[in-house]
Amino acid sequence: MRRSLLTPALVLGVAIVLAGLNLATPAAGALHVSSYVVSLAGKYLCFAILALALDLVWGYVGILSLGHAAFFALGGYAMGMYLMREIGARGVYANARLPDFMVFLGWHDLPWYWLGFDHFAVAAVMAVLVPAALAFAFGWFAFRARVGGVYLAIITQALTYALMLAFFRNDMGFGGNNGMTDFKDVLGLPLHADATRAALLVITALVLGAAYLAARALVGSRFGKVLVAVRDAEARTRFLGYRPEAYKLVVWVISAAIAGVGGALYVMQVGIINPSEFAPANSIEAVIWVAVGGRGTLWGAVLGAVLVNFAKTWFTAALPEYWLFGLGALFIGVTLLLPKGLAGLFARGPVRRTAPRGAIAEEGAR
Amino acid sequence: MTLLYLDGVSVSFDGFRALNALSLVLEPGEMRAVIGPNGAGKTTMMDVITGKTRPDTGRVVFGEDTDLTHLDEPAIAALGIGRKFQKPTVFESHSVADNLLLALAGDRRARRTLRARETADENARIEAILATVRLAPERNRMAAALSHGQKQWLEIGMLLAQDPRLLLVDEPVAGMTDAETEQTAVLLRDINRTRSVVVVEHDMAFVRALGVKVTVLHEGAVLSEGSIDHVSEDPRVVEVYLGR
Amino acid sequence: MLEVADITLHYGAAIALRGVSLEARPGAVTCLLGRNGVGKTSLLRAIMGAHPISGGAIRWDGADISRLPTHERARRGIAWVPQGRDIFPLLTVRENLETGFAVLPRGQRRVSDEVFELFPVLRSMLGRRGGDLSGGQQQQLAIARALVTRPRLLLLDEPTEGIQPSIIKDIGRVIELLGARGDMAILLVEQYLDFAQALAQTIAVMDRGSIVLAGRREEVEAADVRRLVAV
Numbered sequence: 001m002r003r004s005l006l007t008p009a010l011v012l013g014v015a016i017v018l019a020g021l022n023l024a025t026p027a028a029g030a031l032h033v034s035s036y037v038v039s040l041a042g043k044y045l046c047f048a049i050l051a052l053a054l055d056l057v058w059g060y061v062g063i064l065s066l067g068h069a070a071f072f073a074l075g076g077y078a079m080g081m082y083l084m085r086e087i088g089a090r091g092v093y094a095n096a097r098l099p100d101f102m103v104f105l106g107w108h109d110l111p112w113y114w115l116g117f118d119h120f121a122v123a124a125v126m127a128v129l130v131p132a133a134l135a136f137a138f139g140w141f142a143f144r145a146r147v148g149g150v151y152l153a154i155i156t157q158a159l160t161y162a163l164m165l166a167f168f169r170n171d172m173g174f175g176g177n178n179g180m181t182d183f184k185d186v187l188g189l190p191l192h193a194d195a196t197r198a199a200l201l202v203i204t205a206l207v208l209g210a211a212y213l214a215a216r217a218l219v220g221s222r223f224g225k226v227l228v229a230v231r232d233a234e235a236r237t238r239f240l241g242y243r244p245e246a247y248k249l250v251v252w253v254i255s256a257a258i259a260g261v262g263g264a265l266y267v268m269q270v271g272i273i274n275p276s277e278f279a280p281a282n283s284i285e286a287v288i289w290v291a292v293g294g295r296g297t298l299w300g301a302v303l304g305a306v307l308v309n310f311a312k313t314w315f316t317a318a319l320p321e322y323w324l325f326g327l328g329a330l331f332i333g334v335t336l337l338l339p340k341g342l343a344g345l346f347a348r349g350p351v352r353r354t355a356p357r358g359a360i361a362e363e364g365a366r
Numbered sequence: 367m368t369l370l371y372l373d374g375v376s377v378s379f380d381g382f383r384a385l386n387a388l389s390l391v392l393e394p395g396e397m398r399a400v401i402g403p404n405g406a407g408k409t410t411m412m413d414v415i416t417g418k419t420r421p422d423t424g425r426v427v428f429g430e431d432t433d434l435t436h437l438d439e440p441a442i443a444a445l446g447i448g449r450k451f452q453k454p455t456v457f458e459s460h461s462v463a464d465n466l467l468l469a470l471a472g473d474r475r476a477r478r479t480l481r482a483r484e485t486a487d488e489n490a491r492i493e494a495i496l497a498t499v500r501l502a503p504e505r506n507r508m509a510a511a512l513s514h515g516q517k518q519w520l521e522i523g524m525l526l527a528q529d530p531r532l533l534l535v536d537e538p539v540a541g542m543t544d545a546e547t548e549q550t551a552v553l554l555r556d557i558n559r560t561r562s563v564v565v566v567e568h569d570m571a572f573v574r575a576l577g578v579k580v581t582v583l584h585e586g587a588v589l590s591e592g593s594i595d596h597v598s599e600d601p602r603v604v605e606v607y608l609g610r
Numbered sequence: 611m612l613e614v615a616d617i618t619l620h621y622g623a624a625i626a627l628r629g630v631s632l633e634a635r636p637g638a639v640t641c642l643l644g645r646n647g648v649g650k651t652s653l654l655r656a657i658m659g660a661h662p663i664s665g666g667a668i669r670w671d672g673a674d675i676s677r678l679p680t681h682e683r684a685r686r687g688i689a690w691v692p693q694g695r696d697i698f699p700l701l702t703v704r705e706n707l708e709t710g711f712a713v714l715p716r717g718q719r720r721v722s723d724e725v726f727e728l729f730p731v732l733r734s735m736l737g738r739r740g741g742d743l744s745g746g747q748q749q750q751l752a753i754a755r756a757l758v759t760r761p762r763l764l765l766l767d768e769p770t771e772g773i774q775p776s777i778i779k780d781i782g783r784v785i786e787l788l789g790a791r792g793d794m795a796i797l798l799v800e801q802y803l804d805f806a807q808a809l810a811q812t813i814a815v816m817d818r819g820s821i822v823l824a825g826r827r828e829e830v831e832a833a834d835v836r837r838l839v840a841v
Contacts, residue, residue, distance in 0.1 A: 541624025
């Protein structure tokens with residue numbers, strides 16, 4: 001148990017240091033960390049939460065989801081709805097009840113599904129419940145029908161793509177192609193204030209830590225051993241009397257819930273949520289984070305998410321014309337040279353014991 | 367009361383008759399060897415018993431009156447029928463002990479395993495099985511590191527962990543060394559003291575070593591039954607093996 | 611001449627061939643017998659290079675081919691007619707035959723008349739798709755396709771399995787003719803004992819991954835063979 005505290009402690013430590021250097025040092029000082037960096041770090045940690053969720057289903061159960069960012073985005077939208085309501089009368093149209101985009105569309109009242117979202121608690125619960133419910137419905141049918149491998153991956157892509165198209169529609173009532181933005185505050189605290197950003201960073205670190213520890217407990221339990229067995233020899237578990245569908249469903253729903261939480265924290269720090277968050281490419285990126293970090297280790301997912309996004313930020317700044325090539329080279333390099341991801345470099349006990357062979361290349365065989 | 371009764375079971379795949387009104391009876395406590403040339407239907411028969419394949423006609427009755435043809439694989443496994451495949455399919459990423467732990471009879475439902483902690487009782491059972499299959503020294507070894515014969519024994523151990531009444535074992539000694547083959551015969555006879563076993567094999571020396579009643583399958587039906595000497599002298603069996 | 615010298619073969623950790631030695635000379639039909647699962651097909655796969663050997667050596671015409679890839683061995687004149695025919699169902703009979711051209715130098719890419727003399731039924735079906743042929747016709751096509759490559763070693767894996775008696779006779783005649791030509795070594799794996807014994811000059815019986823009985827047909831006791839092959 002002590003070893004598994006390392007990652008959350010590290011993450012929290014870094015977050016606190018960054019927050020401290022942002023709030024406690026003078027703006028012109030050498031050690032000062034700008035609020036931009038604080039928000040960026042917070043964004044990375046939100047992605048890490050998504051990566052963690054994905055590693056649970058991919059690294060430990062062998063389910064390749066190419067649509068996991070959908071759960072993330074749903075969580076983001078749920079929180080976004082609360083943040084929109086919080087704008088109140090400070091919007092362009094100065095309508096206390098209706099968000100700007102609804103006034104623009106000529107609507108007179110809030111649709112029923114927006115009711116209650118003026119309470120933070122409702123948004124928080126929905127950020128977990130909606131992705132979980134969708135995951136439950138999807139998983140129920142998919143796992144029962146024994147859809148797996150490439151076919152499941154394709155269906156998850158279709159799922160996220162369908163959601164993207166749906167949310168793009170203006171008459172869905174979620175802001176259409178512009179999405180939701182211009183947020184002012186959360187729980188009375190202004191979102192653009194340094195103190196709020198710093199607090200959100202630390203809170204995200206805490207949430208990531210908690211999710212990490214919960215995931216560790218899950219995969220370390222008897223339940224977790226069954227998961228690994230299902231991943232490596234599903235038919236065998238069936239002949240042993242287990243119902244893999246039930247196990248997959250439980251992990252799938254938990255994973256979606258975690259992703260949703262990540263999305264909710266994300267929207268608060270990025271200040272905008274729009275349908276492009278559902279883009280299939282986002283989900284594929286998430287898979288790449290986990291693959292680069294090393295799937296089936298949990299901490300690899302966190303590492304991968306932070307590193308790849310950092311690389312992305314760095315490449316877009318350093319090679320504004322060619323950053324995508326830089327990123328592509330990174331992916332190709334890792335796939336060819338480090339099939340177990342970066343975690344494979346530290347291959348000892350936990351990685352060899354629970355991680356599947358050839359993290360990325362094996363997926364096609366399933 | 368018979369333990370297993372296949373009654374006129376027929377299975378066709380795309381027009382090919384894999385099982386042809388197959389009828390077979392197994393008494394409780396019996397060990398039976400099932401042999402037959404390629405395509406005789408031995409694997410299909412096991413698939414039908416374990417619920418992997420549903421027969422087109424016929425019944426499979428287990429024990430008093432349970433018709434297996436209406437149940438699926440996990441349900442049949444829960445009734446006490448365990449199957450061992452020819453190719454060892456142990457969980458390579460788990461230790462020998464963990465493999466057995468997962469196989470132990472007990473509540474398989476997801477919510478139970480979330481809270482399960484290893485009990486002294488489970489530990490004792492694992493030790494007992496390790497002793498039976500002669501894998502006690504390899505308790506904490508990764509299953510991937512075992513020799514082929516050892517993997518087969520581990521898989522038999524996993525079968526035993528489910529406390530089955532009937533074991534279906536498919537070509538257990540294929541690929542084993544001579545020494546391992548001998549030990550496997552001893553192992554199966556040992557197991558047969560408390561459970562019923564059906565062994566499918568091609569290795570005649572091994573079948574002889576088992577010293578049990580033999581059923582010869584051919585083209586999906588029983589061709590001959592009796593002691594190994596009896597069936598080996600049966601002219602119909604000889605014809606079939608000689609390819610006539 | 612083919613020389614298999616004390617080879618072992620594993621599938622993962624499972625041992626399938628234990629120290630098998632065998633010879634196949636041109637002009638002779640060598641028959642490999644044995645029940646299912648004894649390793650006959652594994653031996654052919656080892657000779658063809660479809661599965662690596664873990665010990666011993668395989669020599670062809672004096673050269674060690676143990677590590678050569680399959681296509682190289684095909685180029686050196688080894689042809690394989692696998693169990694179950696494996697002809698290309700969507701290609702026509704002519705196209706199936708022409709796949710044998712891959713190992714021939716450009717100038718020699720023709721289907722010799724001899725192939726059609728051995729299997730006249732194929733000439734009338736050149737445009738028919740492989741999958742539309744009967745089992746027996748497919749078997750004949752599979753052998754013909756192998757002959758197109760002008761092999762000096764022909765490996766046949768249970769050519770009579772699932773084939774009607776009249777075509778079995780035809781195939782038997784073809785094998786006899788090819789053997790009599792004197793320039794081709796034929797290794798025939800069979801479970802159909804009478805068929806094998808009528809054609810073979812040399813017989814080898816396998817059990818549990820080893821050859822347990824071998825010798826010229828006249829020297830080997832029929833009763834011993836039957837005992838090993840039957841139950």
